[in-house]
Amino acid sequence: MARMKFICDAERCIECNSCVTACKNEHEVPWGVNRRRVVTVNDGVIGQEKSISVACMHCSDAPCMAVCPVDCFYRTDEGVVLHNKDICIGCGYCSYACPFGAPQFPSNGTFGLRGKMDKCTFCSGGPEENGSEKEFEKYGRNRLAEGKLPLCAEMCSTKALLGGDGDVISEIFRNRVVKRGKGSEVWGWGTAYGKAPHADAKLELQTGTEK
Amino acid sequence: MTLALASQFSIAQQTNAGSRDAQAQSVQTPSAQPPATLPGVESVDILKQNQAERSQTQPGNLAPVFRSVADGTKHYSSLPALEAGVLIQGKTQFPGQGRATTAGEAWRQYRNGPLTMIGGTLLLLALAAVAAMYFFRGQIKLDGPRTGRLIERFTPTERTIHWSMAISFVTLAVSGGIILFGKHILLPFFGLTLFGWLAFLCKNIHNFAGPVFTLSIILFFIQFVRDNLPGTSDLKWLSKMGGLMNGEHVSSHRFNAGEKIVFWGVVVALGLVVSASGFVLDMLIPGFEYSRAHMQIASIVHVVAAVLAASAVIGHIYLGTIGMEGAYEAMRTGYVDDVWAKEHHDLWYADIEQGKIPRVRSAEQSIPEPVAHSGASA
């Protein structure tokens, strides 16, 4: 079974925010809730500026999942980390635990009133029936069930953002890396999946990227 | 090798739709080939290279940037959210942890590990202790018979304050406890949906009861601080463990040292700590930066203080109810029998006898009829 993952290729990402908007549009995500966001490192510093798009990485040993006091997270066969909004109590713990700042809340949290947590679903809805109205209202579209991949990745202006089977996307990425001549680390994979992608491990060795 | 590869790709580039399969194969080649010779051990300077320098020697190698990404620095993001610019939380190491990890990870390990385990154990120990106390020592009875003469120990205001504090505390402890331990204790029996509802209820009760508790401790402090100022008798009381074990009457003023410890330790110190951290968690402090790091720290402080307080309060509640004859009465009705006062708070009783302290301090109420008391032990 495929293990769904994301890669954002910082050599390609141009901070165009298409991924962010695509997500909003597809899932009708309200203002203030950003399942995905784009961050520019070393903004304006010549030769050092890189942009990276980040959302829930669907971690292997997901801290959010472990810390949730009501255990409302679950993981699909495809490795997608989802949660049940009917059960979520909006405590915010997942957002403290998540290294990527993925969990989002519709309100500001005064008196702990945050509303139900919302985060990237890898475009695969939630526990409701696939493609149902209820699922859409709570979690947005279920593209995986429709045989499609995450819209953010599909619409990425430069194909910097890859979303899909971890093996496949790391291979696509690796091809780019090979063409660029030198190695490159896959951003965030260590944090999210505890290890470098299999294909790249070798490459990193070769080029000493880990340094 | 790179060159050979590059040419392969440029050929692949020329070809088209029909031969995509062939291209797909060509990409397999690199991994099939033996890796190029490893570059020699790179000098330490590489760690000091910035991205621009690194890109000169190794285009596409983003290690310098990724290093700064993982340290939690706030970078540029057009979104105004507080931590929108942080890609990965910085690293943290909480006391007792072996090494620094991503803050959220460190926090989850701390909370899910020591805090839950030790905290839970502590609470269980406290329960066990009072159980043992009750089992071995039994209720502390009055030595002499009741005189029927009553002293107003707590005015209605004092009682209201105490009870609002007590009720809010218990509410908080129970609801907080369910948030912290419920997953392990209740969830298996309740199932997700029911437990979800319960937890949701608890969480909201907790979030609103918190400020009530805070208000109560402030009032409580104002009301009771005078009589809880430490005195010389306290040391003696302490050295004799308040006679709790052997039933000896150790002399004390209105509040004995044990009570003062509860006052200062639990109400004042832990109460403040738990309230302050609670206010952070509740996002009630205007202008405060509600970053994840702050929340994690607040959460840990909160749980530690809460568990300590709860453990102490377990003991207190025990003594305030079944542990000691007449105590509960004092807090429920406000009045104690002269005997009770003499036996437990002789110095205070002496003051009353001497008229230094009026028997009845609340104006509205006259002394009620003495109630027949068989105590909780009946």
Added chain:
Amino acid sequence: MLLTRKGDAASRTNNRFSSGLADTLSRALPTMDRRGFLKRSGIGVGAGIAASQLGLIQRARASGAVGEKSANSKIEVRRTVCTHCSVGCAVDAVVENGVWVRQEPVFDSPINLGAHCAKGAALREHGHGEYRLKYPMKLVNGKYQRISWDQALTEIADKLLEIKKTSGPDSAFFVGSSKHNNEQAMLLRKFVSFYGTNNTDHQARICHSTTVAGVANTWGYGAMTNSYNDMQNAKAALYIGSNAAEAHPVSMLHLLHAKENGCKVIVVDPRYTRTAAKSNQYIRIRSGSDIPFLYGMMYHIFKNGWEDKQYIHDRVYGMEKIKEEALKWTPEKVEEACGVPEAQVYQAAETMALNRPSTVVWCMGQTQHTIGNAIVRASCLLQLVLGNIGKSGGGTNIFRGHDNVQGATDVGPNPDSLPGYFGLAAGAWKHWCNVWGVDYEWVKKQFASQAMMEKSGTTVSRWIDAVLEKSELIDQENSVKTMVFWGHAPNSQTRGLEMKKAFDKLDMLVVIDPYPSATAAMAAMKVDGQELNPKRQVYLLPAATQFETSGSVTASNRSIQWREKVIEPLFESRTDQMIMYQLAEKLGFAKELVAKLKMVPGKGGMMEPEPESMLQEINRGTWTIGYTGQSPERLKAHMRNMHLFDVKTLKCKGGKDPVSGYDMTGDYFGLPWPCYGTPGLKHPGSPNLYDTSKHVMEGGGNFRANFGVERDGVSLLAEDGSHSLGADITTGYPEFDHVLLKKLGWWDDLTEAEKKAAEGKNWKTDLSGGIQRVVMQVHGCHPFGNAKARAVVWNFPDPVPQHREPLFGTRPDLVAKYPTHDDKKSFWRLPTLYKSVQQKNVEARLYEKFPIILTSGRLTEYEGGGEETRSNPWLAELQQENFVELNPKAASDRGIRNGEFVIVSTPTGARIKVRALVTPRVAEDTAFIPFHFSGWWQGKDMKEFYPEGAMPIVRGEAVNTATTYGYDSVTMMQETKTTICNIERFSA
């Protein structure tokens, strides 16, 4: 518990959208095939969701359908094209019961492969249009009030007729739109002509007018020579004055792919932009100093003998003069003028010269200057020196602006030309009257005189002056008294303070726009102490968007795409063609306006001209630039079969459209113009202009013979042996007409019918297309001749491009060396100042009071004046406030911290309030403000002046409130890229 509930692999389907990322990637990066990807992703196998279930999934928000399971709900997919920029990204709109419920990427599109930028990814909001103008409104006592369409049209027409009668037809000015599709753009030009004026213009004026003029005068056509896709073939790319990563984000898909294949990317910009972040070499120049830099590069090229000597000999006229000029630009002079040290210039020159084909990309950084025409020509020269024009992977990739700015320039409302760059001479008028099916004499009668009919109108950049200037100084009967903004924002033109005065002086202002609110608020706003015409009338008419009509749109690469109508016009809005028709009815020329057009029922059953028939009218008349072969049928076939076109070449390898049976083999996607001859000739379109390596019938070409055959005794035609592949004439030749055809003995290749039509005509006016057919199909020649490119454009103020300092600058020392032009008394009907302004500024030592260079430009999330995009919550959230980019050093000198409010003041007296974005993107001497904001006026929120319900979510200070005077010496392009300002901390 719910663990692993979702892993229902069997439900993976293979519907129209499922091609997904994999397909895209395999096309963009042919490293993995789609099937393999799907297989290995674990998806794409197994039964798909049946169509009925798909309905369930897509049911969502269709009005009325929420909640109930409407079994008969109709789901359709309509293919359209993003309306926000010239890249031309295709979009599939999923429409259910008339509601646009979803938007899917079109992986098949060879242009964008499903990719979008933020704006394209947020298009569906146009299906909601929450903040649009919902019904016609009129300004009454300072407040907008709802009125009926009929009242609005009647009152507007009455006023227009009255103004025409009292002050003449030239007292009206119609600002058209690059947002109109080709059909509407053409119709508007017709509309304005029949009203009787040439006072019409559109965004191209303030966008790429200098490019169009400069490039067309250099080698023939005013357009991007190659395509975004073709950049995949480049070995080096010089971006100079383009921030494609923010302005044309999807173009970066192709560039970054090229880069992975070794293409070297150089970015020359005063700011370290997102594009620069992707470069191999970034060069920071002083704004406005591109010419010294470009000559600096040519200096090294000539010094090292890197120029393409054969190419120059064969195909370029006047290069010696350029070499002479370039060699004057020694590295010291270059460094002095643009601040770039020799080594960097050398490196750039070397990269471009040794990695050929190399391409040059430019955009507003070059065009929006008083010397824009010269700057763009300097870039052309660089490419001619390197022999890169007419080569795949080379070319001048001029990224155009709005989605249809290319099309609107080609066939739309231009003050100096009829559709197809025919000009305004009597012959041009007669040609178009013939095509439109109206009487030339009748049209002439509409104008003030034949002289006015043949005189270029004034420009949108100067409408302010056409209103405010004394009538006697304007080269027309009276000043302009009424403005019709038909798809153009106000905050995109410079000199906001004066614009407000002009707004207040008008007799009538009409805004026809889905989002007229910026103009509305600015007109309604009261400015203390400023005179207001008490009789002024202001009307707002809700226009439909391009998703509410169908029509064709020309992308930057000249490919034409057909948009299907997605939804019915929302609220009370009407399509532009319907409004034009209805207004023409009231004005009395409706019959003529649609003489040869098919009328169809539109919204509410009201009649409007059919887009297809309008396109056919364009096809019938636009021979000059080859808009003749792109029939609606061919374009629609392309849209349905995008997958058949190659991503790199845009060529169709083979295949028939299953619907029409049309065989697309050999066609280039969207039949990029020129696509000569009749549709029947099946010219495939021209992917790269002037490419001699291809036969003309395969899209090949050569430079155009548009400037005569010789100059001062020197031939302007191409040298022997230089011609497009397979041409019967193997040397240079002039453009074709009936005389030349007869001389060559080719006349008899025409059919009898063709002969009849071609007699007395040339390749541009022969409506049968016979001349073009014979020249191309039979003889392999190019109808417009085969000439040399002109390195020296003798009809321009600076035949050899010269550097001249901007009117408002910080370098008086350089003004002394490189002064601007002399003032012009009458230029596009208006007096236009250069030297007098520059001198005054130097004398007043403005550079001391305003020591920072202020430049402006784009953000990815917003487009143009921004009223549309700032009304889109998905975009608005991403940029909530306007800001000024300020270097950390400059900021700390002024005690300004990141995120604080600052006041930016300019010599006009404007003081605008924006946030400080303290960033090293800009150098100490430069500041940058995005221009997409409006709704604040010098620190005050204009909220109360907006028409109710039509205020965008995000408002902010418009940089153009503060911009200064200055216009290009050929096209009247406004200077928005270089002015000066002072920045101080805001204190309340």
